[in-house]
Amino acid sequence: MSCEDETNRPPEPEVTRPEETTPPIVEGEPMDALGVLESLAVRPEVDEGYDRALFKHWVDADGDGCDTREEVLEAESVTPVTTVGVCDIERGTWFSVFDGDTITNPASVDINHIVPLEEAWQSGARHWTPERREAFANDLVDERSLRATSSGANRDQGEADPAAWLPSDQEVACQFVVDWVAIKASWGLAVDEVEREAIAATLEGCLDRTTTVVARDT
Secondary structure (H helix, E strand, C coil): CCCCCCCCCCCCCEEEHHHHHHCCCHHHHEEEHHHHHHHEEEEECCCCCCCCCCCCCCCCCCCCCCCHHHHHHHHHHHCCCECCCCCCEEEEEEEEECCCCCEEHHEEEEEEEEECHHHHCCCCCHCHHHHHHHHHCCCCCCCCCCCEEEEHHHHHHHCCCCCCCCCHHHHHHHHHHHHHHHHHHCCCEEEHHHHHHHHHHHHHCCCCCECCCCCCCC
């Protein structure tokens, strides 16, 4: 499936936040997630043209024989994994923070994109090169980007943003939206107005909103 032709598409409306409420983001510097949220461009999402195949995954980016899924499974298992060969993980123990499940069969584990691929497409990734979309889909640089979860939890979220879905546990929901805004800031993705308001409302009830942003090549 090819990307949509946007040659004649009119510029998308964008709502900018007042300058005094958008402090500059410095890579690695602790910031209040509300401040990071206020730095994001606000514009309507564009639904057309999405295809999951436009985000190539799972890849072996570092050439060690293990693909992104296998790397996340090994990194997030709370017990040492057992493997067949180099990377074919046969057993481990994963705690699915979104629903509290503990899983020992890797076949029952999904790798969740905290900011789903379709959400990324709708909020800016449709303009990216295929290489940048691949980097987003396989992001091992920022450990917040990908999460080992139960299949049920991953499917419950689906492609929803925080206006439509949040983990039921308040503390987990707080961490989810803190990570969400950091990832969106890192990749230069926008938020829509309803999404922004839902995130802000959630953050207001969080005890710890501290986050950092990872710089990306443009």
